[in-house]
Amino acid sequence: MRRENYWSQIARSIAQQIGEGNDFRTFFAQAPAMNPNRSLIKGVVCGVRVEEIDDPLMQQIRYLDKLIDELAKGKAMEKILRQ
The missing domain is CATH 1.10.8.290 (uncharacterized protein sp1917 domain)
Known part of the structure; x- marks a missing residue:
């Protein structure tokens, strides 16, 4: 995966976590890696x-x-x- 795509995917994932109002426990549990x-x-x-x-x-x-x-x-x- 190209570096730009990787960071775009990370940014979308973080934005989704924030949008769902997840706490830190959920954030780290759902981290892909x-x-x-x-x-x-x-x-x-x-x-x-x-x-x-x-x-x-x-x-x-x-x-x-x-x-x-x-x-x-x-x-x-x-x-x-x-x-």
Whole structure:
């Protein structure tokens, strides 16, 4: 799949989740595929190290939060996911 089509599909999927008013638990449960390298995301979000969070759902939320923070700072996705 071409990269543009992939990101368009992701954007449509997120828009659908928002339109349906789904919570985070449903959002992550319905995600077509989670990046296997997400557990390599390290750092602190809201004073808590993401790699030390015990609750799996909260850890997924904080991985996403940290990913967005790092992308907003201009860091490359590949570097964040250590690829």
